[in-house]
Structure formats: structure tokens, C-alpha cells
Amino acid sequence: MSTPSPEQGAATAPSDFIRDIVAEHVAQGRYPRIHTRFPPEPNGYLHIGHAKSICLNFGIAREFGGVCNLRMDDTNPAKEEAEYVDSILADVRWLVRDWADDRLGLKPAGATPKAIDSQGQPDFYLGPAAGADAAGAKLEPFYASDYFEQIYTYAVALIEKGKAYVCDLSPEDTEAYRGAPDRPGRDSPFRARTAAESLDLLQRMKAGEFPDSARTLRARIDMASPNIWLRDPILYRIRHAEHHHTGQQWCIYPMYDFAHCLSDYLEGITHSICTLEFEVHRPLYDWILENLNLPRPLPHQYEFAKLIPGYTIVSKRKLIQLVNEKAVTGWDDPRMPTLSGIRRRGVPASAVRSFVIGVGVTKFISLTDMAVFEHAIREDLNKRALRRLAVLRPIKVVITNFPEGKVEELDAVNNPEDPNAGTRKIPFGQTLYIDRDDFMENPPPKYFRLRPGGEVRLKYAYIIKCDEVVKDAAGNVIELRCIADLESKTGGATAARKIKGTIHWVSAAHAIDAEVRMYDRLFTVPEPDAAGDFKQHLNPHSLEILSAKCEPSLQTAAPAQHYQFERLGYFALDPDSAAGKLVFNRTIALRDTWAREMQKK
């Protein structure tokens, strides 16, 4: 077990029931190496729920000196696409970078399981590229579809042992014969088929002699089992379809239950960790492996409760609907719970990790409060974000006793949490912009921003007093005329005066324009998909676009950099930005106790 370095902090998870099991196996020396896997189906983009699984599987690999294979669980040609494979790889790389990237199990492009000899028995194995192998070669994820040949061999072996048979029942009849949870099933009329006949039929299924669904290969287990998955489950079905990875090569495809356990075995997986709904499949997982007389140690399945975050949805089927029906701009819309959306919004991978690791691993199904995620984001960004001054809803301020045309360069710290971040200069002139929220004509008690006749400190600059409120014909405040205490500049004679409020500002003559996208939760209720149509709970105000005035240094804002617009929140540059057009996403607002106080009234 590796010792975590101090800066990894929360990146190393506390123990949980799965880690306890792994630790015991390590203590017993049960496996030569701990090997986990993350096996998404490439039928959609990865989301925050997957992040929990990724961090669990990679976390275990990194804590116990093991490896975690990234594997496409692609046994259903009808639903899977290469676009999803690419996005999955990119998202996983992003999430584990600088944390567990050295544990990421990939294989040389095109590699398939090799026939090997295990203790005198024929065997197949495909391990991750390592060392010199990995250095030069082009790598790719593992694919269950790369094992179709071996899986077929195992199917033949099962038939030969009398453990499987070809069944000619139609889909409807198969369902009828299966019975119900509280009613036993009945044997298929084809259950007694001889091994020789089944072998012949399977071979002809593979050769394409039969149409879709004409026949299936089934395990011969127990039609009366109280566990439905043991009632002669289907192992293979006929699908004449183009597969994103294997093309036209196959017209029979193994079912999840048959492919998954064998994929785990072929890759030498030791701990196959999945979500709770597969718990009832575990006896089948074990049955298949145990009935094949496999020479190497068998993998075992462990289940945990998936992450269910509040005020969003993590069903791939529903996310795809939002994308197709244009409720969002795409899979990577910053309001989406997808990893690509979260990344685009400006959330660092380290914050995602600290969140999903923090919620823990149990078998208790729970709804996770998004405040926990928000806290993780703020905690992370507070340490790393560069402070900048930007005004979201500008109102003009003229400093009447400051010389017109004079420009002062003021020093501003880049990050009070990090002295090494240094300082920058910001220009100050006679005409400024401040945020509309920072002025009130008739403020409530305890409002300590600007008011008529009141004083406020301009961050890094002067204390000003509001002399005059200028309005347009409609009565809207369009300008504030203020007098500055010219001795009160930071470091000046009266700078130490106790002024309750400090606000941000930008010099009108130097300000640069930016589009700022303000995001709110995508749904208005904690569990949008609990009942009825989840789309009726879509938040109509989940996006608000603002034209902001920013301090000039933001002109060179970098895509990978995180910013805190002081007193407002954390922001990151959006890929929609172009030369001369800045677009920022608000990652998350700062905690705002004043706003909360106002809300209460």
C-alpha cells in the first residue's frame, strides 16, 4: 500500500466496506496484484455518477498498488457509438490526471487476448500495456467486443459440458416461460436439446443462417429458481447489425451477464465493482465462471449504491433527451451533470474527486445534497483562483474631485490564499463602474454598501461618498456622483478609517467587455425524475446572459485558468470565446450570507 503524500489530502479516501475487503485480500496475499476496472457502455457521456465509480475503482488501484482498466462494455451494437468512446476516454483522463493516471489500464491498439498456458491448461489473457510496451505504442481502452472470439469459445465449452443449449422460443414465449418473481418458470421445450445439436445450431447462428431473435443460446440452470437471473438466462442473441468496433464481423452478440464476467476474467480483474442493481446478477456471474473450469483465480463482484445528486438527473436516457430536444446546448452544456459539462463550467477535476470521495461508499441508497458538491468546488477554487475585478450589472460612478483624464495604477493581489500568486496593476480613473447591487437608494438596516450620503471603500482604491444620484426620465438611477477621500488610498493617511463596506469596481475608460453566463440549477425540484415527466421541472432561469465590464488584465484570460471575480463568484473562460470576444461561465457563486439574509425577508 502506497503512502499518500500530504498534498493529496482528501484525494485518498477513508476506508469503506469494499476497501476493507480489498485490504484483507492484500493482507492474505490472495492475488498477485489488485486489478479493478471501470466498464462504461459507450451509449452516452459520462456524468457525475460515473465519477464516483471512477474514483472508487481508480482510488482502490492507487491505494493498493494496482491497476484499473478502462473498458468499453460494448455488447449491444444497437446503442453504441464511437463518439461516445472518445468522450469517455477524454473524460476519464481528465478526472484521473495528476491523481491516478499512472493506474490507468489501457492496451496497445488492436490487441486481443492471447492464448496462454496456465498451469498446463489452455487459457486466454489480455493485460494492460506496461513499461516499455506502453511507451511507444498507440494505446486504446479495452473493449468487451475484442473478446467475442474467446467468449464464443466459452459458449461452446458450456454446451459441451451440458450447461447451455440453443433455444428456439420467440421473445414473447421466452418471457412467458420465465414466469414471474413470485411464480416459477417452466422449462423451454428445447431445453433437452443435445449438445451436438446445440453446437451445430450455435455455429449456424454465428454463420448468419437465422434472422434476428430466431434463436438464443441459454444457460441450463434452473427455471424454478427464486432468482430470475438463474432461470436459464440468455447468453447469446442474434443481431444482424453494424457494431462500432467490430463492424460486420459478428451477427451474434453475448448478453451483458455472459460477457461481463468473462471480460473481467480475461483481463485478470480481481475486484469487479458495480452498482446495487447488479446484486441479483452476482449468482449468475459466479455460476458462469465456476462452470468453465478456468485455471486462473476468478474475479468477484461487489456492489455499492450509486451517487444520486439532487436537483439533476443522471439517467443517460434522459440526458440524451435533453440534448436531442435542445433543452440544453449539448452534452457539454455547463448546466449538465456530465463530466464534460462540469469541466466546461470550470469545475476542476480535483473538486469533483474530493466531492465523490467525500460522500463515501455504502449500500444505502441516498440523495446527495448538492451543497456538498458546491462546498467542494468553492474549497478547491478558493485556493487556486486568481482574483479579478469585474462588474456584472454596471452603473456609472463619477468621482467629482478626481482629475479628469488622470490615471492611477493600483496594486492588487492575485490571490490572498497564495502569496506566490503575486500582484498586478489595475487602472483607476475619474469614471468607474460599480455593480447595481452595491448601491441602494433606500437600503434596509445593516446594508453597508453605497447609499446616498454614505461612504464605501473601493477595493484597492479610495473611500468614496455618494453626493448625488442622477436619474433618467423614467426614474432609473443612471449615474452616481461621488467625492473621494483622496488621502484614503491603500497605504494613505486615512486608509485605516473604519469603513464597513468594500466594493469592487472597474475603470470605465479601461474596462473590457465580456459576455458572462450565469448558471442556476437545471431543475427546480430535488428529484426531477421521481414521478411524471422530468422535463416539466426544468428551471426556466437556469441560464442568464450578462454583459459585464472587466478589468483589463482579463484580456489575456487563459482557458485553463480559474478566476474569482471578487465578491461575485468563480468564473472560467468558455470555449465560445474568440479573439475580441470574451465569454465567461460562472462556475459557482461565492457564498453570500447577505443575499440569504435578504431572502429571509
Next chain:
RNA sequence: UGCCCGAUGGUGUAACGGUAGCACAACAGACUCUGAAUCUGUUUGUCAUGGUUCAAAUCCAUGUCGGGCAGCCA
């Protein structure tokens, strides 16, 4: 009405027969040239009923409530 799984403050989790702890949230205060951050303090919990035991959140039994399983999806 079959089988499997689960239940600890508002939320998420820890305690592995021996002081119910942590985080988030909430509340109160301190500090503050970010009403942020930071710091201090406060409130709130073992699903129920029996049993075993010197001692039970923990072990056993029964019940209650919640979830999963009847795709040729994963």
C-alpha cells in the same frame, strides 16, 4: 404474494460488543480593504419491539419502512 439488499441528526457518512464522532447544512459570535475565506461556539441522531450480554448502533428474532429483480438493455 417469491428472492435479494438496506435503515445512525435536515443531508451524507464513522464507530467492527465498551465515551455515538466527522463533513455539509442551519444558527450565534469574532475577524475582515471580498457580507468570501478563516476562527469560536450552538442545535439536531442509532426504524420499532423483544432477546443474548456486566455492556448492543453493532449479535439474534420478529415486525415496519425503503430499494432491486419478470429486456433477446447494461
